[in-house]
Amino acid sequence: MARDACSAAGWNHPMLSENQRRFVQSCRVGHLATADAAGAPYLVPVCFGLAEAALYITIDEKPKRRGVPLKRVRNILENPNAAFIVDRYDEDWTKLGWVMLRGAADILHGGDEHDRAQVLIVARYPQLRTMTIADLPVIALRIAQVTSWGDLSET
Numbered sequence: 001m002a003r004d005a006c007s008a009a010g011w012n013h014p015m016l017s018e019n020q021r022r023f024v025q026s027c028r029v030g031h032l033a034t035a036d037a038a039g040a041p042y043l044v045p046v047c048f049g050l051a052e053a054a055l056y057i058t059i060d061e062k063p064k065r066r067g068v069p070l071k072r073v074r075n076i077l078e079n080p081n082a083a084f085i086v087d088r089y090d091e092d093w094t095k096l097g098w099v100m101l102r103g104a105a106d107i108l109h110g111g112d113e114h115d116r117a118q119v120l121i122v123a124r125y126p127q128l129r130t131m132t133i134a135d136l137p138v139i140a141l142r143i144a145q146v147t148s149w150g151d152l153s154e155t
Contacts, residue, residue, distance in 0.1 A: 015053070016146050020099050023152040024050050027086035032057060032139070034075035034082050034105070042071055047128075048084070049120035055084055055101055056117035057139040060131055073107055073137060080104040082141055088151075097150035103142040114138050 016024065024030075032046045049056045059070060069077075076082060082105040087098035108114035117138045122128045 015143070016099070016101075017148075019152045020146060020148050021050065022154060023088075023097060023148070024055075024086050024099050024101075026154055027088070030084050030086040032072060032082065032084050032141075034072050035079050036075050037078040039079075042075055044072055046084075047121065047125050049117060049124055051117070051120065053143055054117075055141040055143060056121055057141070058118060058121045058128070058133055059136045059138070060128060060133055072139065076105045076107055076139065080106070082139075084141055095151050097148070097152045099146065099148040099152065101141060101143050101146055103144035106140045106142065108138040108140050110135075113140065 028047075029045050030048050031043055033041060033043045035041050046057045047060075059073065081102075083100055083102045085098055085100045088096065090096060108117065114137075115134075117140065118134060121138075122133075
């Protein structure tokens with residue numbers, strides 16, 4: 001595969017290719033980038049579930065102050081533009097690869113999509129089965145742009 005960041009194999013396509021989808025699914029953690037109304041960036045590692053046209057991130061039980069939304073949620077409410085990236089690093093730089101998803105994010109507080117997203121994420125992360133998350137919000141990143149680079153083969 002071409003290592004050129006502008007290769008037709010992955011630059012700014014609105015939907016994920018099979019290689020991109022497999023790469024994202026093979027990663028256990030990604031990073032969600034949001035920004036507040038003033039454009040100040042915020043980046044946080046997250047667990048996720050990937051559906052056809054959206055990426056879902058649940059808000060799990062946090063040992064934080066109750067009633068105060070997380071910074072990522074506050075940012076999305078102020079500025080819905082968000083990005084998500086998964087990557088692979090290797091000392092053999094021919095194995096480097098990443099996939100970035102960009103789009104508008106919504107906060108789901110309930111409903112069918114919220115419930116399906118929770119089931120998807122809990123299936124990926126058994127650790128969540130012991131947490132009470134059914135009533136907690138889900139971030140839905142509506143995939144509008146996909147960018148990838150490097151070796152997206154499975155390891």
